[in-house]
Amino acid sequence: MKNKTLRYLSPTGISTYRKNPEQFYLDYLAPIDRVREPQTQPMAIGSSFDAYVKNYVHEKLFGKGHDPKYAFDNIFEAQVSQEWRDWARLHGMYLFDIYEKSGALADLMLELNQAINIPQFEIEVMGAVHSDRAKQGDPGRPGETGTEREAKTMVRGGVTFLGKPDVFYINKFGSHVILDFKVNGYLSRTPVSPMPGYVRLRRDRKKAGKHDDCRLLMHNGTLINGAGFLEQTNIDWATQLSVYAWLLGCSVGEDFIAAIDQICCAPNGSEFPDIRIAEHRMRVGADFQHETFTFAQGIWEAAHSDHFFRDLSKEESDMRCGLLTNQLQMAFDTQKDADTFLNMTRPVQRKF
Numbered sequence: 113m114k115n116k117t118l119r120y121l122s123p124t125g126i127s128t129y130r131k132n133p134e135q136f137y138l139d140y141l142a143p144i145d146r147v148r149e150p151q152t153q154p155m156a157i158g159s160s161f162d163a164y165v166k167n168y169v170h171e172k173l174f175g176k177g178h179d180p181k182y183a184f185d186n187i188f189e190a191q192v193s194q195e196w197r198d199w200a201r202l203h204g205m206y207l208f209d210i211y212e213k214s215g216a217l218a219d220l221m222l223e224l225n226q227a228i229n230i231p232q233f234e235i236e237v238m239g240a241v242h243s244d245r246a247k248q249g250d251p252g253r254p255g256e257t258g259t260e261r262e263a264k265t266m267v268r269g270g271v272t273f274l275g276k277p278d279v280f281y282i283n284k285f286g287s288h289v290i291l292d293f294k295v296n297g298y299l300s301r302t303p304v305s306p307m308p309g310y311v312r313l314r315r316d317r318k319k320a321g322k323h324d325d326c327r328l329l330m331h332n333g334t335l336i337n338g339a340g341f342l343e344q345t346n347i348d349w350a351t352q353l354s355v356y357a358w359l360l361g362c363s364v365g366e367d368f369i370a371a372i373d374q375i376c377c378a379p380n381g382s383e384f385p386d387i388r389i390a391e392h393r394m395r396v397g398a399d400f401q402h403e404t405f406t407f408a409q410g411i412w413e414a415a416h417s418d419h420f421f422r423d424l425s426k427e428e429s430d431m432r433c434g435l436l437t438n439q440l441q442m443a444f445d446t447q448k449d450a451d452t453f454l455n456m457t458r459p460v461q462r463k464f
Contacts, residue, residue, distance in 0.1 A: 120272045122275065134432075153299055165293065166182060166187055166279075210315075214314035214319075224279075240273075241405070275356045287368065287369055288360060292356075294372060296376055306376050307374060308323055310374070310390040311336065314391070325337075334371075336393040349372060365399075370396050373389060374390040
């Protein structure tokens with residue numbers, strides 16, 4: 113069987129490859145379609161909160177009914193599985209209410225009203241990205257950057273990325289701002305701590321100070337943590353927002369503001385957890401962006417070749433792909449047999 117063709121590379125795909133190339137092969141290339149896992153409640157609550165925020169912001173900026181795409185029900189029903197909608201509608205409203213009362217929403221609206229472009233929400237962007245600079249070494253091998261620090265022009269093609277940024281705008285200083293919402297631990301039995309380095313921590317209308325490791329710096333009109341770069345704290349977030357920035361017009365390595373509003377939840381014995389909102393505003397280093405692009409280009413080239421596992425010989429790589437495909441087929445057949453058994457044992461619904 114012939115492997116599937118990789119149409120685009122997403123931030124999730126890059127992170128999957130970093131952690132486990134075999135899982136990447138199973139998820140994106142194996143010639144057997146995996147059964148799509150259903151949406152979970154934690155995923156549903158994040159999507160519900162997202163719908164409330166984007167509907168509110170769009171109506172405030174452009175007026176109610178300006179674009180039916182941004183009507184709450186349209187966003188909500190497109191993102192939340194039907195089985196969770198009643199629950200997610202209630203709990204998403206709870207999160208949104210706290211986000212608004214905390215002052216975080218008001219600050220976001222202030223920034224958006226001062227944007228020099230038309231802010232964009234709920235967008236899906238796909239396109240080829242090229243870089244005029246890459247580290248020495250074979251860009252066909254993911255992660256290998258070589259020993260030289262000099263730049264060179266890419267001699268191979270670009271990478272087609274797909275991204276779904278939550279919010280994008282250009283502030284009055286001309287800086288690209290990519291904002292992403294994260295809802296962490298809503299149904300967790302243990303509290304979720306904010307990622308270190310936040311510039312501001314909120315709860316209701318109480319605004320706490322910055323994180324101990326944060327050094328506040330006014331950068332292109334935005335108060336950021338100037339003590340380091342996002343990739344030093346969370347490599348997956350840095351990868352995600354870098355891909356979004358490239359798709360939205362930034363060159364690879366160009367400065368932009370990576371903004372994360374992290375909703376951190378803690379159980380309190382009731383149906384609704386306690387909430388803190390950690391605001392992260394940082395830059396992503398130019399070197400990390402170039403290394404990530406080179407890494408992504410290596411994945412892209414390997415995925416479109418007949419030699420995917422580059423740390424193995426061609427013959428060994430083919431054997432590994434075949435073994436993984438067989439394992440996936442066995443899992444698929446087992447699931448199919450289980451579904452058939454359940455259908456056979458369900459009581460017959462009689463019509464009277």
